[in-house]
Amino acid sequence: MTMSDSTIDYQKLRLDGIYKQNDAGDLMLRIKIPAGVLSAEQALKISDISERFSNGNLHLTTRGSIELHWLRYPDLATVAAQLAAVGLTSRGACGGAVRGIACSTTFAPGFETAQALARRLHRHFAGNPHFEGLPKKFKISVDAGYQKARHLIQDVGLVHVGSQRYDVWIAGGLGRQPQAGFLFEKQVAEERLIPLIEAIVRSYRKHTPPPKRLKFLANQLGEARLRELIRDEQTEAPESFPFCLLEQALTPNPATAGIVEFPVFAGELPAADLRGLAAIAAEHSGGFLAITANQNLAFIPADSRARQTIEAALTTSGVESAALGAKAAFRICPGSHLCRMGLALTRDITRQVLNVLGPKGQQLDWAISGCPNSCAQVQLADAGILVTKAVKAANGERQPRFSLLRRQGEDLGEAVASDLSLDDLLQTVAGLG
Numbered sequence: 249m250t251m252s253d254s255t256i257d258y259q260k261l262r263l264d265g266i267y268k269q270n271d272a273g274d275l276m277l278r279i280k281i282p283a284g285v286l287s288a289e290q291a292l293k294i295s296d297i298s299e300r301f302s303n304g305n306l307h308l309t310t311r312g313s314i315e316l317h318w319l320r321y322p323d324l325a326t327v328a329a330q331l332a333a334v335g336l337t338s339r340g341a342c343g344g345a346v347r348g349i350a351c352s353t354t355f356a357p358g359f360e361t362a363q364a365l366a367r368r369l370h371r372h373f374a375g376n377p378h379f380e381g382l383p384k385k386f387k388i389s390v391d392a393g394y395q396k397a398r399h400l401i402q403d404v405g406l407v408h409v410g411s412q413r414y415d416v417w418i419a420g421g422l423g424r425q426p427q428a429g430f431l432f433e434k435q436v437a438e439e440r441l442i443p444l445i446e447a448i449v450r451s452y453r454k455h456t457p458p459p460k461r462l463k464f465l466a467n468q469l470g471e472a473r474l475r476e477l478i479r480d481e482q483t484e485a486p487e488s489f490p491f492c493l494l495e496q497a498l499t500p501n502p503a504t505a506g507i508v509e510f511p512v513f514a515g516e517l518p519a520a521d522l523r524g525l526a527a528i529a530a531e532h533s534g535g536f537l538a539i540t541a542n543q544n545l546a547f548i549p550a551d552s553r554a555r556q557t558i559e560a561a562l563t564t565s566g567v568e569s570a571a572l573g574a575k576a577a578f579r580i581c582p583g584s585h586l587c588r589m590g591l592a593l594t595r596d597i598t599r600q601v602l603n604v605l606g607p608k609g610q611q612l613d614w615a616i617s618g619c620p621n622s623c624a625q626v627q628l629a630d631a632g633i634l635v636t637k638a639v640k641a642a643n644g645e646r647q648p649r650f651s652l653l654r655r656q657g658e659d660l661g662e663a664v665a666s667d668l669s670l671d672d673l674l675q676t677v678a679g680l681g
């Protein structure tokens with residue numbers, strides 16, 4: 249397949265999970281990982297693809313997907329075929345589609361129930377043309393509880409409240425106009441969820457101008473009118489879908505023996521390391537790894553003996569845990585290291601922040617995003633760093649300006665300091681103690 253840059257329709261590629269990474273024609277491919285749970289075989293395949301077609305690294309996202317960068321257009325069909333060979337797809341991972349279903353990785357009680365539902369939703373929505381060609385992205389998450397409040401920033405956020413029932417939150421989102429979602433309905437039975445989500449997506453598609461998200465419609469019409477529209481759509485669909493008894497969690501219940509977390513600084517992992525971790529997972533944790541919301545990897549052992557074996561295997565495997573990743577919980581978007589929207593080198597800045605962070609600061613949950621899109625979900629962190637703009641300095645260089653956000657209550661975090669230079673930011677962070 250040979251095509252010049254001018255003949256490639258980058259807009260259409262988005263639905264296949266591909267963004268243009270830079271003007272040189274390098275591409276980013278985002279792979280949906282159902283419920284953020286990856287089999288050892290899938291991990292090995294992604295490692296192979298990364299080494300053959302990318303730069304030998306991969307990026308773990310805050311929503312449990314995996315991104316490969318530096319791909320070239322002629323290789324895309326081969327990459328897609330290799331992913332399909334292990335049951336993976338990137339379809340709908342970018343562009344106006346139902347994106348990858350993010351699953352609770354706080355490992356709260358009920359994680360296995362949430363995981364089974366997230367896999368079922370992935371199976372229903374991924375690549376389903378009825379839910380593509382939307383005005384913009386449509387994000388769904390399933391969480392095992394209210395910890396970390398990820399339901400607030402989704403188009404549909406589902407929170408398991410026991411007995412296979414879910415509170416349904418809708419119309420949240422971040423970006424330049426962050427908005428917390430609102431509670432649409434409490435304690436919805438699992439078999440009613442797919443028809444309800446379908447009705448929400450149909451309402452969104454019919455009534456929202458591109459490139460706006462559902463939160464725009466909620467603001468424009470008001471909560472009450474949006475509820476009416478969704479109810480009208482529900483009358484056209486069956487009221488419930490039967491349970492799928494074989495749709496079970498792929499991992500043991502983390503309540504049994506906890507998890508063994510492998511810190512990955514900035515979610516940036518060499519393919520060779522993933523291969524080593526996959527070998528440990530294949531032998532000692534039932535063949536699966538989970539991607540956490542903080543861009544780390546987790547093993548979920550079946551019992552405490554398996555846990556000890558995994559810990560021992562990690563210390564002798566030669567796979568290096570990123571020491572910086574272990575210093576503080578820190579979600580880090582790729583910023584201008586890899587993203588054409590990036591206004592700052594987020595990883596380098598994070599290293600500087602970690603160098604000045606005192607003991608109190610290290611206890612906090614951190615996030616940094618390289619532009620106002622806020623892919624690292626800075627508004628959900630205890631302390632969030634957002635690059636708001638880049639200004640031209642006297643020497644002609646563009647220098648980033650930062651906001652520092654703090655999340656104190658139940659709502660989204662808000663800026664407590666704005667328009668900070670890097671020096672100001674480091675001083676403010678050091679001052680946290």
Ligand code: SF4
Nearest residue numbers: 581587590618619623
């Ligand atoms: S927050 Fe901005 S810079 Fe960071 S990955 Fe998202 S779009 Fe790119």
